[in-house]
Amino acid sequence: MLCDAPQDAAAVLEFDRVSKGYDRQSLSFRSAFHRALARMKRRWTPPNPQADSLFWAVRDLSFKVYKGETVGIIGENGAGKSTILKLMAGITAPTHGRVVCRGRVASLIELGAGFNPDLTGRENITLNGSVLGLSQSEIKQKFNHIVSFSGLEQFLDTPVKYYSSGMYAKLGFAVAAYVEADIILTDEILAVGDVAFQRQCHKKFQELQSSATIVFVSHDLLAIRKSCTRVLWIRGGLIQLDSKPDEVVDAYLDSVQQEREEELRVGRPKRAIQGAMRWGSGEIEIEAVTTHDEQGRDKSVFRTHEQLVIRISYRVKGKFVDPGFCVQLHTDQSVWLHGTNTFVDGVSCQVDADAGMVELHYPDIPLLTGTYWIMAGVTSANDWDTPYDVIMKAQHFEVLTGSGEGGIIVCDHAWNTAVSPSATDHPSSAATSAFIHTKARTN
Amino acid sequence: MFEHLRRLIAYRGLLWNLALAELKARHRQTALGMLWAIAQPLSMMVVTTIVFSMFVRVSDETVPYAIVAYVGLWSWLLFANSLTASVSSIVANMNLVTKANFPREVIPLSKIVVTGFDFLVGLVLLGLLMAFYRVPLTASVLIVPGLLLIQVAIIVGMMLLCSALYVLHRDLGALLPLGLQVLMLISPVLYPVSLVPEQLKSVYLLNPMAALIEAYRATLLYGQFPSAGSLAGALLAALLLFGLGYQYFKSVEQRFADVM
Numbered sequence A: 001m002l003c004d005a006p007q008d009a010a011a012v013l014e015f016d017r018v019s020k021g022y023d024r025q026s027l028s029f030r031s032a033f034h035r036a037l038a039r040m041k042r043r044w045t046p047p048n049p050q051a052d053s054l055f056w057a058v059r060d061l062s063f064k065v066y067k068g069e070t071v072g073i074i075g076e077n078g079a080g081k082s083t084i085l086k087l088m089a090g091i092t093a094p095t096h097g098r099v100v101c102r103g104r105v106a107s108l109i110e111l112g113a114g115f116n117p118d119l120t121g122r123e124n125i126t127l128n129g130s131v132l133g134l135s136q137s138e139i140k141q142k143f144n145h146i147v148s149f150s151g152l153e154q155f156l157d158t159p160v161k162y163y164s165s166g167m168y169a170k171l172g173f174a175v176a177a178y179v180e181a182d183i184i185l186t187d188e189i190l191a192v193g194d195v196a197f198q199r200q201c202h203k204k205f206q207e208l209q210s211s212a213t214i215v216f217v218s219h220d221l222l223a224i225r226k227s228c229t230r231v232l233w234i235r236g237g238l239i240q241l242d243s244k245p246d247e248v249v250d251a252y253l254d255s256v257q258q259e260r261e262e263e264l265r266v267g268r269p270k271r272a273i274q275g276a277m278r279w280g281s282g283e284i285e286i287e288a289v290t291t292h293d294e295q296g297r298d299k300s301v302f303r304t305h306e307q308l309v310i311r312i313s314y315r316v317k318g319k320f321v322d323p324g325f326c327v328q329l330h331t332d333q334s335v336w337l338h339g340t341n342t343f344v345d346g347v348s349c350q351v352d353a354d355a356g357m358v359e360l361h362y363p364d365i366p367l368l369t370g371t372y373w374i375m376a377g378v379t380s381a382n383d384w385d386t387p388y389d390v391i392m393k394a395q396h397f398e399v400l401t402g403s404g405e406g407g408i409i410v411c412d413h414a415w416n417t418a419v420s421p422s423a424t425d426h427p428s429s430a431a432t433s434a435f436i437h438t439k440a441r442t443n
Numbered sequence B: 001m002f003e004h005l006r007r008l009i010a011y012r013g014l015l016w017n018l019a020l021a022e023l024k025a026r027h028r029q030t031a032l033g034m035l036w037a038i039a040q041p042l043s044m045m046v047v048t049t050i051v052f053s054m055f056v057r058v059s060d061e062t063v064p065y066a067i068v069a070y071v072g073l074w075s076w077l078l079f080a081n082s083l084t085a086s087v088s089s090i091v092a093n094m095n096l097v098t099k100a101n102f103p104r105e106v107i108p109l110s111k112i113v114v115t116g117f118d119f120l121v122g123l124v125l126l127g128l129l130m131a132f133y134r135v136p137l138t139a140s141v142l143i144v145p146g147l148l149l150i151q152v153a154i155i156v157g158m159m160l161l162c163s164a165l166y167v168l169h170r171d172l173g174a175l176l177p178l179g180l181q182v183l184m185l186i187s188p189v190l191y192p193v194s195l196v197p198e199q200l201k202s203v204y205l206l207n208p209m210a211a212l213i214e215a216y217r218a219t220l221l222y223g224q225f226p227s228a229g230s231l232a233g234a235l236l237a238a239l240l241l242f243g244l245g246y247q248y249f250k251s252v253e254q255r256f257a258d259v260m
Helices: A029-042 A081-089 A121-131 A136-150 A165-177 A195-211 A221-227 A245-267 B002-010 B012-028 B033-055 B065-087 B106-132 B139-168 B172-185 B198-204 B208-221 B228-259
Strands: A011-023 A054-066 A070-074 A096-101 A105-108 A183-187 A213-217 A230-235 A238-243 A284-292 A301-303 A308-316 A323-331 A336-341 A355-362 A370-380 A389-400 A414-416 A435-437
Touching: A011 A081, A011 A213, A054 A081, A054 A096, A054 A213, A054 A238, A070 A081, A070 A221, A070 A245, A081 A096, A081 A105, A081 A183, A081 A213, A121 A136, A121 A165, A121 B012, A136 A165, A136 B012, A165 A195, A221 A245, A230 A245, A238 A245, A245 A301, A245 A389, A284 A370, A284 A389, A308 A323, A308 A370, A308 A389, A323 A355, A336 A370, B002 B012, B012 B033, B012 B106, B033 B065, B033 B106, B065 B106, B065 B139, B065 B172, B065 B208, B106 B139, B106 B208, B139 B172, B139 B208, B139 B228, B208 B228
Parallel strands: A070 A213, A070 A230, A105 A183, A183 A213, A301 A389
Antiparallel strands: A011 A054, A011 A096, A230 A238, A284 A308, A308 A355, A323 A336, A323 A370, A370 A389, A414 A435
16 A cells, blocks of 8 residues: 555545455465466466456456545445455555555454453553554553543453453444544444444544544445445446445445346246145136236335235136135235235126236335235135135245335334423424424335 | 564554563463463473483583573573464464554564563573572673574564465464474584584584574673674574565565455
């Protein structure tokens, strides 16, 4: 890593056509011998990049990070995010290209890196501080702040091997929080410990944002949306998108949705399942249950609040009277979420003599992230004890949620954060101006 | 080189804290604690004294064998223990190497602070032994700090070389103890140089550790100044090893995080 005099004054981190290859070869003498042979051969043959045994974690990457930015890096596992962070930190050197940083870099890639379990909290603060590049006098000067931030005054003289994992992380974060650096590199460590400490971490992070440039790698898309000023989406060692947080996170989610769709398409049953999950007399048989979007295209991964269309294809095998269909939705843990049928909804079915299809439309799926199962059935005159055909787990689909809401379903909700004490006596006079309606931004 | 040294100096706090952490952790877990620093050379001295003055007679005219052996062991153990402790140190600290950025030589170098501590404790014991055996101190002891400096340079060079090589070639883990045993037998650790045949002596003293131990004995026990020739050889070896070790270490340092 080079630390140059400022030329482009605002850019504090610069990747200039950076590639990083990892050698996946073993170090045994046998392979060393083969490599030596290969090298000798190569002298007489032109170089062939395909034959290169390097694994390229980062390829020809160029970007700049400017002073004051908070840059989030997202991407799937193995996309090269951590390698980028390590290149920035100078822990590893680029194979090609140049990484330039201007200013003091603190790599908080792991909290409590180098903690010695046999030493006390007090001793580890000093040790960890010096690992992060603080001088002895800086550590001495910040010691009391670090201790009070961690809230571990009583345990300061206890060896850290007796600490709980929460205490360990608190101490690690406290030391990291007081490394006064120009550029801070972190890896999923923004919030640790209990709720109270997480709030403290969050506040400290906002403080750091105002004083330093921050680059952080995270899978927490909500944190990325909320904290970053810019997001890089890395895919296969390349920048897929570099833009505003909402734009990049949405694009990333779309791509995850699509890829999941591809994977599911291979594994999804096209035909109805046979066996114990199915029963009925068989006058009308369900051929297939499929899920679609509003245009009728195949779709198996949905976003919260999207439209879900369930299509049942059937075939007539015998005589029937007054036919009707039912659909039920279940969670992965077999919790029954919703069920309806054409009889209770008062819909009459025009069943053709040979084969046909019926569709059930859900205009707005109120479900959160998870896998959901569809049960489908067909019977006569709402008689579900002796149906024509019922299939328990006929099909499944997945839902992705971009918001931080938790649970199974989305409930319409609103916060009132300005309730005055007098208003609680008269609920009707609640200050409606302070209501924040949240339905719009859930996916 | 100077750039590297400047960065190393900026991280002297880390070097010191790593060494301190190891010393504290080491002594906290044991019943004898600090006493272990003197237990090793002392017990070896007792055993070798029994063996070499009762079973195999290694006669020396003026100075008792016990203290001759002690000086040999005392300086040898600084060398051998430093190398043994440092060879796997980078690999043992891989969570630090892959997670934080600092001059990597800090890790092996912190080991010589730890063994240096044992060495100083051993020095106190040496003083007591010399008083007990009434070995007179002469002006020649003023050379000792110079000898120590040469030895430290040799050790640092070897430490950097071995710890870096070990990351890339783990075979060294098996090779080093063997090499140290051979080197100990061909150095005057347990016997005086006077036992080495005269015609072999010039070759024998090419081993810088042999020259150094001989020089320690001459200055501390016999009140003599060591021969300039053997010292110059040791000094040359020290400069060469230090330069080579440091240069090699820095040239492969960037690959450590990738290999592990």
